[in-house]
Amino acid sequence: MIRETLIKDMTVVKIPKVVRLQMNWIRVLSFFTKVSYPNGSYTVVSTWECGNHVEFNCNASSDTHMGYCCRTDFCNENVSNPFPPYSPTLPMPSSSSGSGDPPRAPSAPSATIAVVVVVPLVVLLLAVLSIICVSFLLHRRRHTQRRSDNQVEPSEKMLDANEVTFTSGSGSGNPYLRQRTIAREIILQEVIGAGRYGKVYRALWQGDLYAVKIFHTIDEQSWFRETKIYNEVLGPHENILSYLTADMVSNCGSTELWMVVQYHQLGSLYDYLNRDVILKKDEAFKLCLSTINGLLHLHAEIVGAHKKPSIAHRDLKSKNVLVKNNGECCIADFGLAVVQDIQDKTFTVPHGSRQGTKRYMAPEVLSEKIYHSNFESFKQVDIYSFGLVLWEICTKWETLNGTMSYQLPYQGMVQADPSFDEMKQVVVVANMRPQIPNTWHCDDVSSILQGTTDWTIYVVFLCP
Template sequence: METLQVISLFLLCCFGVGVTGQATCYCDTETADCIDNSCILELASSHECIVDYNVNTKKLRHHCLQPFLTCHSGDDVISSCCNHNSSCNRCLVPEGISYEICITLTLPDGCPPLNCSQDISPTPAEDFSPKYLILCVLLGVIVVVVGIVLVVIIVCVCWARRRCTHQVGKLSPTPSQCEKDSFDSRYVGMSSSGVTQGRGRNLEERTIADDICKESMIARGGYGEVWKCSRHGDPVAVKIFVKDSEESCERERKIYTSGLLRHPNIVEYIATDKKCLHFGIELWLIMKYYRYGSLDRHIINNSITPVKAHRILYSITSALHFLHNPVNTSYGVAYGGIAHRDLKTPNILVEDERGNCVVTDFGLSVLADDFKPGAPPVKVMVGTKRYMAPEVLNGTINTNELDAFCVADMYAFGLVMWEILRRAETNGKASEHQIPYQNSLCEHPTIDDIRRVVVEQCVRPELEERWKDDECLSVVSNLMKECWTPSPDGRPTATRIKKKLETICYEMKNGF
């Protein structure tokens, strides 16, 4: 066999004729079976010369057709064959290639220029290939998946709406219960012709939440969010509780409605409602909107005069005096008898530029009814850690009496007083705002950290010498130190502080 190949190669080189007597074929120099651009005898015996175009590499290839192959095009190759003369495939262009392919071809040297016509039809390889088949399959799968997702979404929405319809009246009592209550609509709900009547509503009617539009978020906390909203063009504040805060929402609703919590220094309650959404229910507590915002934001951005500091303190003390002292009316309704348990500057709202304030956020408060026989035990470790009283931190508070929690409120009020006094001006200067124990604790302390500083080391916020230069601030700083006393029995009541503030000369000159 090797001898035959040598003889064939010799004849091919010398005479340009194969052993079969047929013409040789032109081949590319980079092909392994190609010698001097001619196919060897074994390949020339096929009697066919071929040129093909590879649509992937975009190149022409000239060679001899194998004896066992036929001349035809495939998905990735466009071929043409010839056998009419020697090297007939040298200048041959594959039939059926498109105009776009034709103009990119480069023929061997000595070939005439290509005559590409724009009416050449697209090649079968461009019309269809496995890539298009894969694309069609992927598109089909995507369509099926999207269809399934849409069906699941529709089912979830229908289920959520059905659940919302069944649960929407959970917080509110029945209409018959509503008829037994007679509340001033300015404080506890809409008028009799309105939607929500304080403690309940007719579920067949349009609710107040349907008439409220959100405008901007005011604050966000562990309970949820507070939004500035509008109802018929009038601003209102809406406290939106997260799913796990339903107990806190119900607690606030109970305090605002069952005890007729009306006082100039308590936030004005409007209604409680539920907002049905596609994927659940939002609990809404609707209140009056106070445009000056929370006290902490107000004193961070503004220093205050001693007169304004006095009015702020007097407002808060008046609210605590009202809350801590229950009053039984002649017709059997009790006012007050509430311990706040989360008193701090973010839970106090500024009503006007003069400094009148209101206390808000009663989600952790306890009532006198919580200490009656048979009532569930009161949780102790609740509220904001920095404002917790020493007896709360060490667990020695008397959990059987409301007064013990009212006294803990007075400790927190002492820290609020300190924040306010730092921003009060003396001789035209005021200190920067700080949160309690800012210099003694890290930004996010644990209960153990605060217990160590407040209880074990008995650390208290630093007093400022400049307060002694002002009669009002001097009196307030002394009251503040009494509120910090480690022993609950040594702290003043809200009633005593209220009376003391009434005697300060600033308010005696300016009036209440």
């Protein structure tokens, strides 16, 4: 048997067990073998044998072997490692107990194996990730290029606001501004209008001007309805205000409801007529004709591939009509609009039937005798309001006898902000209408109006 002893220099030495000899001619051989490693370190392995055949190894001495023989009992008890001490850095080779077999060569270090295996895997993984990233970037670039090919370049967007055709989700405006990004990119400049819904700001985005309509939170339904009409219902038309996008923006803990639309520097028809302006016949005619064209587009039901349901505005007035640079008008503000379903002809009236601007309300709305189940009734209300807008335009029309000073409908008959009862008393009870000057009959004003909108001007004004 062999016992293992760890000596001070960290050399593992296997010491042969001492024995009692039965015959004095038998020798005990203690043999030491020095096993060296490539890094210069080594270990020593010892074996022992008994017999007369070990004579050859007795007193053997070399750089790698050392033998020692003796003949007496327990003569190898104090045998020790004859080689100088060292500090091995590699693991000691294993040896079978008492087998006498030489130790096996040490295995390669685990760190070397890890490097050989792991490094190629890491390189392969990085190569795969690089291929994926490059493929994604190329796909994104191609997608962006296709999308930009279908859009007008920013430098062209507002060179002439009246010549640009916009398309939204429904086709009424190019979505230059991407939702969820406008709040970070657009710059509000100044307030250019206000109403029951909130305020309108002139804004700057990428060097071009836009109008940002910011709704009060309590008027969320109007914002939602108008956004839905633009995105899902309303088709493109040159006499409908072009819509770009809408967004919800957090500002100092409160939520703002944004709607971004095309900017028209001439402002509303109300603002335009209030300026010191005298309309020539063709100018007034263009304002009238473009407004009615926009209203007819709203009222029309279109079937087919580009279908559009019939829409009643319900709040048509000069402040909701904008003047474009080319002298035409476009209709805006669809927060109170009613949409009739194409299939089943159903519709929902938001906020009740008596809604809108009181000064422009039709008699049947003021008297609450409108036929709520008949969609045509709401379209007729728009016609009445349009007649009042025509009257406002005509007040600035240059005739043989000059022009009138601009006035709002029923100005001088009611207060600046009339109540429902006051308007009902004037329009329904007293059956009064805005005054038609005699000069309009003497000039070509009424003839032109009669040729284009006789069903409006005469029904509303001359036949109360």
